[in-house]
Amino acid sequence: MVNKPNRGLSFAQGKVGWPFFGSELKRRREAVSLTQQQLGERVYVSGTYIGLIEAAVRKPQLDLARRIDSELGTDGLLARMCKELIDSSPHAAYFADAAELEVEAVTISEYAPTLVPGLLQTEEYVRALMAPSAPLLLDSTLVETRVRARTDRAALLDNPTTPVLWAVLHETVLRVPVGGEALMARQLTHIGRLAHDERILVQVLPFSANAHAASGSMFALMTFAEAPPVAYSEGQYSGQLLDTPAMVAKYRLSYDLIRAAALSPEASLSLIESVAEDYKA
The missing domain is CATH 1.10.260.40 (lambda repressor-like DNA-binding domains)
Structure with a gap:
């Protein structure tokens, strides 16, 4: 028991x-x-x-x-x-369980191949992401609920100690100007500010990295003080929460390979800030 x-x-x-x-x-x-x-x-x-x-x-x-x-x-x-x-969750059904586990996590290690991870998104970035699908949702209240739920997740980072967030962003994340160049500049500046404040550790997986190091889907690993770790993998309209030790170990290995192929935190921050300045120009 x-x-x-x-x-x-x-x-x-x-x-x-x-x-x-x-x-x-x-x-x-x-x-x-x-x-x-x-x-x-x-x-x-x-x-x-x-x-x-x-x-x-x-x-x-x-x-x-x-x-x-x-x-x-x-x-x-x-x-x-x-x-x-x-x-009853404000989140998409496939993500609801993972969202609640984030609150309890001691560490979150996340790989983002195409978009800024949810915990690092600004509200205007979230709105830009949701704009194309908003007409399909039909209910404007639902759109606002989804936007607020995603931005409220960022409040986790107001805690100075937990969770410890380590994010690896593929360079694609920096180069796709979601919502336009000015908005993207502000989004990358936000990430840079969090890194400077030592609230997160961020690395960039550059285009020059070996292809085998990259994964086609977003995934995250979460650890807890009093429960086993879990992995969460997400596609465009689906997500899967995994807690079997063998699967979590596979995702851990994938994350370690991606992290090893990524730029150092210092070089990553310099690249993020450089791309943000390019968008401002």
């Missing part, structure tokens, strides 16, 4: 429904005399992961909740609860 770590309490402050979900899962599991390990094997996750869900430390994705319903004979109850909790 996994004891509930302290960080689960802060999750409860954000969404009281997740601790209830975990307690209901535990009650239903015990009612059919299954251990965490036995249930985990039947739904293709570890018993430890089931324990973390019951402790409200981890939150299942919807497909897992459906598999658990099938095994426990709960007639879709857990999946319905899961969907309601996911839908």
Whole structure:
């Protein structure tokens, strides 16, 4: 049995429904005399992961909740609860769990191949990114909610100690003037200011780096004080949260290779500031 770590309490402050979900899962599991390990094997996750869900430390994705319903004979109850909790998040459904884990992370290591990472985006950069898709969202309130949710994430960096953020940006991120050159100059200046304040560590993977060092998708690694690390990988309209040790280790190796091929933090900061000045010219 996994004891509930302290960080689960802060999750409860954000969404009281997740601790209830975990307690209901535990009650239903015990009612059919299954251990965490036995249930985990039947739904293709570890018993430890089931324990973390019951402790409200981890939150299942919807497909897992459906598999658990099938095994426990709960007639879709857990999946319905899961969907309601996911839908109540201001973030896109595929990113909702990762957004909550960011708040609890001790370290975040992120690789960005094409766009500025969310934690480093200015509000005007966010709006420029969302402008092409805004007509498709139809609801202007939803657009504002998404913009505010993304910019509110940056408040994490107001904490002088945690999380420690290490971002590796492919040079493409600097060279694509999202929202125009003036806006991009301000965005890069913002990143440079954070680096100068020693709030983040940033490196640039230059075009000249070996191709094998680069990854085609954004991914992040998060570590926690009282829970196992996770990896998060994101495509254009999808994301995947991974916590199996083997997969996390693979992403860690990929990140280490990318970091090793990147410019030094000093050279990276100089390049960022140089590109920002070019945009101002």
